[in-house]
Structure formats: structure tokens, C-alpha cells
Amino acid sequence: MSKPHLLLLSSSKVHGYEFLExxxxxxxxxxxxxxxxxxxxxPYAAVDHDAYLKKVTPVFNKWGYQVxxxxxxxxxxxxxxxxxxxxxxxxTFLLLKTLYDxxxxxxxxxxxxxxxxxxxxxxxxTNVAAPTIHNTNDMPIVYPQSFxxxxxxxxxxxxxxxxxxxxxxxxxxxxxxxxxxxxELPPEYPVHHVLGLREGCTxxxxxxxxxxxxxxxxxxxxxGKPPQEIPLxxxxxxxxTKNICVEQELQILQ
Amino acid sequence: MSKPHLLLLSSSKVHGYEFLExxxxxxxxxxxxxxxxxxxxxPYAAVDHDAYLKKVTPVFNKWGYQVxxxxxxxxxxxxxxxxxxxxxxxxTFLLLKTLYDxxxxxxxxxxxxxxxxxxxxxxxxTNVAAPTIHNTNDMPIVYPQSFxxxxxxxxxxxxxxxxxxxxxxxxxxxxxxxxxxxxELPPEYPVHHVLGLREGCTxxxxxxxxxxxxxxxxxxxxxGKPPQEIPLxxxxxxxxTKNICVEQELQILQ
Numbered sequence: 001m002s003k004p005h006l007l008l009l010s011s012s013k014v015h016g017y018e019f020l021e022x023x024x025x026x027x028x029x030x031x032x033x034x035x036x037x038x039x040x041x042x043p044y045a046a047v048d049h050d051a052y053l054k055k056v057t058p059v060f061n062k063w064g065y066q067v068x069x070x071x072x073x074x075x076x077x078x079x080x081x082x083x084x085x086x087x088x089x090x091x092t093f094l095l096l097k098t099l100y101d102x103x104x105x106x107x108x109x110x111x112x113x114x115x116x117x118x119x120x121x122x123x124x125x126t127n128v129a130a131p132t133i134h135n136t137n138d139m140p141i142v143y144p145q146s147f148x149x150x151x152x153x154x155x156x157x158x159x160x161x162x163x164x165x166x167x168x169x170x171x172x173x174x175x176x177x178x179x180x181x182x183x184e185l186p187p188e189y190p191v192h193h194v195l196g197l198r199e200g201c202t203x204x205x206x207x208x209x210x211x212x213x214x215x216x217x218x219x220x221x222x223x224g225k226p227p228q229e230i231p232l233x234x235x236x237x238x239x240x241t242k243n244i245c246v247e248q249e250l251q252i253l254q
Numbered sequence: 255m256s257k258p259h260l261l262l263l264s265s266s267k268v269h270g271y272e273f274l275e276x277x278x279x280x281x282x283x284x285x286x287x288x289x290x291x292x293x294x295x296x297p298y299a300a301v302d303h304d305a306y307l308k309k310v311t312p313v314f315n316k317w318g319y320q321v322x323x324x325x326x327x328x329x330x331x332x333x334x335x336x337x338x339x340x341x342x343x344x345x346t347f348l349l350l351k352t353l354y355d356x357x358x359x360x361x362x363x364x365x366x367x368x369x370x371x372x373x374x375x376x377x378x379x380t381n382v383a384a385p386t387i388h389n390t391n392d393m394p395i396v397y398p399q400s401f402x403x404x405x406x407x408x409x410x411x412x413x414x415x416x417x418x419x420x421x422x423x424x425x426x427x428x429x430x431x432x433x434x435x436x437x438e439l440p441p442e443y444p445v446h447h448v449l450g451l452r453e454g455c456t457x458x459x460x461x462x463x464x465x466x467x468x469x470x471x472x473x474x475x476x477x478g479k480p481p482q483e484i485p486l487x488x489x490x491x492x493x494x495t496k497n498i499c500v501e502q503e504l505q506i507l508q
Binding site for chain 1: 265347348389392393394395400401414416432
């Protein structure tokens with residue numbers, strides 16, 4: 001059994017930085033540790049896979065890595081052979097539906113948790129690393145077979161977490177209100193803790209150790225407790241101890 | 255065959271107004287036209303049905319109407335006997351899932367489109383009046399059996415429509431970007447036109463006539479065309495002509 005290696009980015013775009021640039025050294029260090037030379041890119045969160053691959057490839061090339069698009073191969077074979085996987089952002093519903101349609105949900109999980117290949121997610125790609133996508137901000141433009149996701153970590157993520165704007169006249173729910181609504185569901189709905197990753201957050205998981213890095217604090221929602229501010233460099237390993245995924249049998253996710 | 259009578263509110267709360275107050279005269283005129291004395295309230299978009307009923311009842315009582323909660327009755331019998339239905343806002347996913355669980359989706363549709371009883375929706379209650387909930391802003395905190403909804407009108411709604419904020423440093427998608435993503439889906443996904451109702455918009459449907467009223471303009475997204483600004487008092491009846499619901503056989507929505 002290998003240890004899981006995950007790098008989960010809140011977003012690929014951060015104000016004042018080029019695409020993925022704020023996380024450049026994080027991504028390079030992460031891939032170098034595993035001696036990766038080629039990254040399998042999963043562009044399923046966008047409609048135009050080729051255009052997305054064209055955007056991502058030069059960025060990784062500049063850092064010294066080759067990039068393959070999962071859509072240019074047999075997806076199952078591509079995942080089986082992958083040295084590392086990068087799942088890009090976009091629409092979480094479209095991403096998860098396509099992962100199911102291509103029958104790679106359990107396979108990616110197995111390659112990451114048992115095979116130990118590095119997994120990088122950004123925004124929607126970080127959302128699907130969680131047990132479910134119940135805390136995405138995205139519009140449900142397509143209907144996935146399930147809201148259960150890759151389950152690489154035992155808690156949900158809210159990427160692009162936004163603080164309430166006290167000056168706003170808009171009466172739609174704030175992000176915090178939406179997450180608290182989730183935690184107020186009656187007991188027949190099993191819910192997870194939620195880590196709100198502000199833009200610029202990166203969550204590093206190396207086996208049973210999880211550390212918050214990047215350029216912004218996170219906000220943690222444990223059910224039944226007040227939300228907590230999580231400063232940079234915090235050790236969040238305790239969030240992995242319950243239901244630690246590598247210890248469990250791989251389950252059919254529907 | 256009766257004509258459908260719908261009053262679709264973007265939201266129940268608008269800056270500077272008490273709960274539902276901005277739409278008070280619209281709601282009263284709408285119900286008085288049909289000689290309604292009791293409104294069946296559907297609080298399924300919230301977790302606490304009793305608390306929600308307590309909030310809504312005094313507002314309608316003040317206007318001279320009795321209110322019954324669907325959750326205090328056999329829901330199917332309650333819909334069969336209803337003089338008018340008000341579906342309140344909250345979480346659209348929770349609302350639609352509960353409508354399916356209680357087996358009232360087709361029944362409400364039949365009572366409104368064939369029985370001609372007035373339907374008032376607010377926010378999530380307006381979302382589910384559309385063919386699908388693909389354009390809700392809500393967090394998918396529960397998994398409904400389908401994203402197909404009551405299909406009382408032949409186009410989708412985005413309530414609480416928000417204009418892009420050019421001063422924002424946040425890199426999450428704007429509302430407009432999310433709706434355009436929906437319209438860019440490949441042809442295997444059937445998509446609908448989307449009416450973005452800013453807070454304070456009310457859409458009045460009386461048979462084959464649809465008029466935008468309230469205190470804010472709307473924004474219309476016809477697939478393949480640039481978004482259009484829709485001023486108050488605009489006649490939107492042309493949006494009803496395609497697939498006009500009352501002309502069609504009631505269909506199983508799954």
C-alpha cells in the first residue's frame with residue numbers, strides 16, 4: 001500500500017498572478033518528489049478539451065514536464081499508465097459526470113490511493129477529490145450519475161471560498177450560510193466536514209499528513225461547531241484520521 | 255383546459271423591504287383575481303418546515319388570506335384540494351428532492367396547468383417552475399432524483415441574477431459566465447433559454463401572456479445570442495410560444 005500524494009488548489013487563477021503561477025513552486029516540488037516526467041491532464045470540467053489542453057501544456061512544459069490529454073487516449077488505459085494526474089477546474093458537475101461516463105472514477109481512486117501516483121486538483125478538480133461534490137459553487141448545468149466523487153480525502157471542499165460582504169445589498173445566501181445549511185440537514189442525510197479554501201490556498205496531503213499552504217488562509221466548517229479560521233502552514237492531519245481512505249477497501253461508488 | 259396563472263418572484267427578500275413586501279400588491283392582485291381565500295404553502299426548500307410556515311403565515315394573514323402548510327397534511331391530498339400554491343425560497347435541491355419524495359411533482363403540474371390554480375414561486379420556488387433546475391445558484395447539498403422540475407413554463411430561470419462586479423478580485427465565474435457555459439454544452443445536452451431575474455423582478459404569466467414587473471430589470475439569455483436587457487413592463491409572451499406547456503400532454507418527468 002502506497003501513501004496518497006495530493007496537491008489540492010483552490011483555483012488556478014488568482015488576482016495578480018498568471019494561470020497556475022501562484023502555485024508554481026508547490027506544483028514543481030510536488031512532482032519532483034515523485035520523479036514525474038509526464039502529467040496526465042483531465043480537461044473534463046470544460047466543454048472544449050483541446051483548447052484546455054493547449055492552455056495547460058505550455059505552463060507545464062516551461063516547468064519541465066510533458067502533458068498528455070486523457071481525451072486523446074483511451075481514458076481507462078491512460079489512467080492505468082499515468083505517472084501523475086492533474087484535474088483542471090471548470091464546471092464540477094460536467095467534470096464528475098464525464099468521469100463517470102468514461103468509467104474512470106474508481107480507477108483514478110485506485111491509482112492514487114493504492115498506486116500512490118501524485119494527484120493535483122484545481123477548483124473543480126479539488127472538489128472531486130472529496131467524498132462528494134455537495135459543496136461546489138458551480139451551476140448544475142448537467143446531471144451526474146451521483147454526487148459521490150473520488151473520495152481521496154474524508155472531508156468536503158468549498159473552493160473559491162468567499163467571505164461575506166457586509167456592504168452588499170444582495171440578498172442571496174452567503175457562502176457561509178450555504179455551508180451551514182448543508183450542516184443543518186436532518187440526520188437521514190450523512191454530511192461531511194467542509195474546508196473552505198480561499199483563492200490562493202493549497203492543501204498538501206502526504207500520506208497521513210495534511211498541511212495548508214499557499215497565499216491565503218482557509219476556513220473550516222466542522223458540523224455543530226462555529227467556523228474556524230485556519231492560518232497558513234496549519235497542520236490539518238486530524239481531518240484525515242477519521243475514515244482515512246487508504247485504510248479502507250475500495251468501494252464501488254455507484 | 256384552464257389557463258395557467260403564475261407569479262414568479264426572483265426573491266422574497268429585497269434590500270430595503272420587509273419579507274415579501276416589495277411584491278405585496280402583486281401577490282394580492284394575483285390571488286384576488288382568482289377569488290382565493292386559502293394558500294397552500296410549500297416550505298420544502300428549508301429544513302425547518304414549521305419555522306418557515308410561522309414566518310410566512312402572518313404576512314399572508316395581514317393581506318387577508320389563510321395559510322396551510324403542506325407538511326401538516328397528507329401532501330397529495332393537500333395539493334388536490336389547494337385553491338392556490340405558494341412555493342417558498344431556500345435550497346432548490348432540497349426543494350426538488352422533497353417534491354419528488356412526496357410524489358407531488360406531476361400533481362402540482364396538473365393542478366396548475368389543467369386545474370388552473372394560481373401558483374406563486376419565490377427564488378427556489380420560481381426555479382422549480384421551470385423545466386429544469388440547471389440554472390439555480392444554490393449549493394447541491396442533497397441529490398434529487400432528477401434535475402427536471404415542474405415545467406410550468408418552457409424556459410429556465412436564474413433567480414437573484416447578479417451583474418458582474420468589475421471591481422472584484424475574485425476569480426470564480428460570474429453569473430453570466432456560468433449561464434453561457436450552460437449554453438455552450440455540446441448538442442447531446444438539450445438546453446433551455448434562461449431568464450435571469452434580478453432581485454425585485456416579478457414575472458406574471460396569465461395564460462399565454464407573460465409580463466415582467468416588479469422593481470428591477472431582467473436579463474435574457476437566448477442560446478446563441480448575446481444577452482439582452484429586459485426592461486420593466488416588457489411583454490415576454492414570445493418565450494411561452496415554443497413548447498407551451500398547457501398544450502402538451504402531461505408527461506412523466508423522469
